[in-house]
Amino acid sequence: MFANSHWTIGETRLNFEKLNFWQEYPLKIFAIALFAIIVYSLGSALYYLFKDQGNSTRMVRSLSIRIGLSLFLFIAMMISVRLDMLAIE
16 A cells, blocks of 8 residues: 555655755845835935936936945845855755
8 A cells, every 4th residue: 555655755855955044034134125225216216306307416326326236236146146145946
């Protein structure tokens, strides 16, 4: 009866080495927080576009901050993948 069963202990697919939450969790919080700041900066640029009618540089400054934060997030993610701090499957 058990010889024909397709459920065996040797065929389990659980890999507990990949479940390292202590390394991945702070990096995910950092990425989500930085992404929220990027979206806020984009929203503030849209607000300044309509409010100032092109008479000030606040929109340009807000978009420059967004570009800088986006590049920083991209570089941080590239470094974390390279150092195996973030598991990508």
